[in-house]
Amino acid sequence: MKKFALVLAVLLSAFGVAAESKKSPSVLVVYFSHRGSTKTVGNWIADCADADIFEIEPQKAYPSTYEETLPIARSEQDETMRPLIKKRLQNLESYDVVFIGYPLWFGKMPMILYTFFDEYDFSGKKIVPFVTYGGSPVARGWDEIPQLEPEAQIIGKLAVKNGKVKKSKSTVEKFVKSLNLKDFANQN
Numbered sequence: 001m002k003k004f005a006l007v008l009a010v011l012l013s014a015f016g017v018a019a020e021s022k023k024s025p026s027v028l029v030v031y032f033s034h035r036g037s038t039k040t041v042g043n044w045i046a047d048c049a050d051a052d053i054f055e056i057e058p059q060k061a062y063p064s065t066y067e068e069t070l071p072i073a074r075s076e077q078d079e080t081m082r083p084l085i086k087k088r089l090q091n092l093e094s095y096d097v098v099f100i101g102y103p104l105w106f107g108k109m110p111m112i113l114y115t116f117f118d119e120y121d122f123s124g125k126k127i128v129p130f131v132t133y134g135g136s137p138v139a140r141g142w143d144e145i146p147q148l149e150p151e152a153q154i155i156g157k158l159a160v161k162n163g164k165v166k167k168s169k170s171t172v173e174k175f176v177k178s179l180n181l182k183d184f185a186n187q188n
């Protein structure tokens with residue numbers, strides 16, 4: 001009798017766990033970072049969301065200083081250029097949720113992000129843009145993403161001020177947890 005009760009308990013707990021557990025979504029963090037702040041935030045997001053990471057690296061690296069980069073980035077924007085990306089992302093189709101991070105450049109996404117959105121199709125994906133910025137109070141550069149990727153769904157947005165990045169780890173983690181990513185697993 002005791003044995004029977006034990007077997008029953010094991011079976012019930014196994015079914016209980018199976019009923020409660022949800023499939024985890026496959027999550028990717030993509031970022032472009034010129035001077036490291038966006039990379040820091042992207043790494044925290046990836047740790048917290050158990051995600052893979054892909055860095056958008058320009059084929060022609062930008063100068064290391066802010067001052068030298070300004071005129072280059074300005075002319076890229078004025079001429080709506082599409083700076084080339086060094087490496088290709090191989091398996092976008094295997095991800096359900098994609099965080100996409102960049103530094104704010106002149107109130108917009110750097111043009112290399114436009115190259116990125118030109119090259120990949122995010123139809124059916126959940127997108128979470130994240131941006132680091134110096135001080136612009138309003139622009140975050142993400143208003144164009146729905147036009148560039150009309151078949152994707154934006155499920156959250158995060159902006160972190162550059163001067164606060166170092167102290168923002170717990171804010172970033174809270175943000176990731178608030179998204180309840182398990183709700184976005186592709187059940188197919």
Ligand SMILES: Cc1cc2nc3c(=O)[nH]c(=O)nc-3n(C[C@H](O)[C@H](O)[C@H](O)COP(=O)(O)O)c2cc1C
Binds near residue numbers: 133
């Ligand atoms: C070319 C250029 C343009 C920028 N334009 C803006 C801007 O319009 N508004 C803003 O708040 N910060 C601006 N910044 C500051 C960056 O957004 C900020 O330093 C960002 O956190 C850098 O991220 P990173 O370290 O990942 O490159 C600009 C920086 C550069 C290099």
